[in-house]
Amino acid sequence: MSSVLRSKALRLVLPVVATVAIVAPLAWMWQASRVPAAYSVMEMGYLDYGNGPQRDRSVAGHSHHVSGYQAAPSRSITDLVVGPDRPADVRVDLVTRQQQLTVGGRSITGYTVNGTSPGPDIRATEGQLIEVHVRNESVAAGVTLHWHGLDVPNAMDGVAGVTQDAVPAGGQFTYRFVADQVGSFWYHSHQVSNPQVAGGLFGSLVVTPKSGIAQQFDVSAVAHTYSGVRTINGKAEDLRVPAQPGQLVRVRVTNTDNGPMQIWSNGSYRLLAVDGVDVHRPPEASGRSLTLTSGGRADLELKAPSDGSAARVQLSKAVAVIIGPTDANPAVPTQPTEELDLLTYGEPAPLGFDPASATRRFDYLIGRRPGFVRGRPGMWWSINGHIYPNVPMFVVREGDVALVHIENHGGEVHPMHLHGHHMVVLARNGVAATGSPWWVDSLNVAANESYDVAFLADNPGIWMDHCHNLKHAAQGMVAHLMYEGLDTPYRIAGAADNRPE
Ligand SMILES: [Cu+2]
Numbered sequence: 330m331s332s333v334l335r336s337k338a339l340r341l342v343l344p345v346v347a348t349v350a351i352v353a354p355l356a357w358m359w360q361a362s363r364v365p366a367a368y369s370v371m372e373m374g375y376l377d378y379g380n381g382p383q384r385d386r387s388v389a390g391h392s393h394h395v396s397g398y399q400a401a402p403s404r405s406i407t408d409l410v411v412g413p414d415r416p417a418d419v420r421v422d423l424v425t426r427q428q429q430l431t432v433g434g435r436s437i438t439g440y441t442v443n444g445t446s447p448g449p450d451i452r453a454t455e456g457q458l459i460e461v462h463v464r465n466e467s468v469a470a471g472v473t474l475h476w477h478g479l480d481v482p483n484a485m486d487g488v489a490g491v492t493q494d495a496v497p498a499g500g501q502f503t504y505r506f507v508a509d510q511v512g513s514f515w516y517h518s519h520q521v522s523n524p525q526v527a528g529g530l531f532g533s534l535v536v537t538p539k540s541g542i543a544q545q546f547d548v549s550a551v552a553h554t555y556s557g558v559r560t561i562n563g564k565a566e567d568l569r570v571p572a573q574p575g576q577l578v579r580v581r582v583t584n585t586d587n588g589p590m591q592i593w594s595n596g597s598y599r600l601l602a603v604d605g606v607d608v609h610r611p612p613e614a615s616g617r618s619l620t621l622t623s624g625g626r627a628d629l630e631l632k633a634p635s636d637g638s639a640a641r642v643q644l645s646k647a648v649a650v651i652i653g654p655t656d657a658n659p660a661v662p663t664q665p666t667e668e669l670d671l672l673t674y675g676e677p678a679p680l681g682f683d684p685a686s687a688t689r690r691f692d693y694l695i696g697r698r699p700g701f702v703r704g705r706p707g708m709w710w711s712i713n714g715h716i717y718p719n720v721p722m723f724v725v726r727e728g729d730v731a732l733v734h735i736e737n738h739g740g741e742v743h744p745m746h747l748h749g750h751h752m753v754v755l756a757r758n759g760v761a762a763t764g765s766p767w768w769v770d771s772l773n774v775a776a777n778e779s780y781d782v783a784f785l786a787d788n789p790g791i792w793m794d795h796c797h798n799l800k801h802a803a804q805g806m807v808a809h810l811m812y813e814g815l816d817t818p819y820r821i822a823g824a825a826d827n828r829p830e
Pocket residue numbers: 742743744796797798801802806
């Protein structure tokens with residue numbers, strides 16, 4: 330072959346080689362991002378033992394998939410229930426429907442529980458067994474109910490495709506759990522949760538102590554934005570509490586939206602509890618705005634002013650809780666620029682475990698990178714550098730003390746929600762917490778912030794550990810925490826069309 334011909338041939342071949350070199354990895358990435366018609370969360374991504382013990386070291390070398398792990402005897406999460414012989418103390422029947430809602434005079438396509446959104450308040454006393462019977466009348470995509478913040482037995486956690494199959498229209502499911510925790514919680518669908526929660530498929534759940542509460546009024550204020558309309562308890566208007574001068578009011582605020590909410594008042598307040606856990610010795614706070622993260626709850630105590638005027642608590646700029654005479658109309662207070670910082674609020678108290686004795690150390694590093702998710706190209710959320718479904722499965726053993734280092738390089742705020750456990754904040758941006766133990770199930774991690782949190786692995790199961798901006802979750806910001814030796818018979822997608830996000 331002459332050198333002219335050779336160079337001609339090269340000129341033809343090189344672009345082809347270059348194209349293949351570019352396209353082949355892309356095609357592989359595209360292929361790898363597609364998920365099977367039905368798959369177990371146990372087969373997603375890779376195992377992360379957090380430098381802790383591994384059950385079977387011979388598996389660790391090739392632990393990209395969990396299948397080798399499952400070769401060891403395992404127990405199904407379906408066993409993780411409250412004993413069926415124990416009778417219920419509180420029985421609730423719920424019916425879910427897809428229907429038009431009227432909010433602020435506008436008709437909105439949404440979802441109801443027993444005909445309303447929010448659904449009924451579920452109330453129980455500490456230690457009672459709650460039994461909730463759900464019948465899905467008309468939600469075509471199916472429903473589940475997740476008990477946000479209640480660390481229920483795993484099989485009752487209500488995550489479609491992980492702890493149960495979605496309940497199809499015409500189907501039913503019974504949840505049973507003991508209300509061992511006192512405080513403010515909420516329930517919401519965890520099937521196609523982004524549109525279903527945005528559309529109203531949720532309600533409040535409150536567990537009061539046996540001894541009762543100190544306040545004369547106990548008010549749930551479920552904040553939600555329906556198609557751009559800000560509401561409290563489903564109404565686009567202020568919530569009025571007719572307290573007499575000097576009377577105390579407990580306002581249980583739940584943020585059911587995807588983004589954080591600001592809370593502030595025209596006087597002082599005490600923050601009694603966060604995410605269903607009491608703050609230890611909370612002082613009066615004034616001139617401070619409180620950030621309530623997506624999915625989070627804040628119990629505020631307010632006193633009706635002794636001069637007969639009204640206290641006003643803004644839940645965002647749009648709506649407020651007004652405490653005092655029913656005809657009072659206090660002005661909207663200016664939002665304070667200073668924040669109530671839970672890193673220093675209240676006084677220290679024992680945690681019940683020692684973070685210094687940690688047996689697992691995990692990273693949860695949030696970023697963004699280009700790639701494919703479910704066959705679609707884009708800039709996607711990443712967890713420890715990986716994008717869905719190649720995300721970490723954090724592995725613990727019962728009794729482990731786990732530390733999690735969270736860093737947000739994702740450019741947006743991420744409300745991180747761990748199911749089945751409460752995490753205590755040890756530090757933010759490297760600065761140690763010095764106030765009351767700051768327990769959360771939903772943590773507002775702003776852009777460029779880092780948090781160090783710890784939890785005790787005391788509730789066996791397979792638990793979601795995800796962003797509660799449910800849009801982000803649907804974009805793949807989902808990982809799981811599993812206890813070794815467990816397995817689930819449920820599948821994402823599959824015949825039940827389980828889509829937890
Ligand atoms: Cu997020």
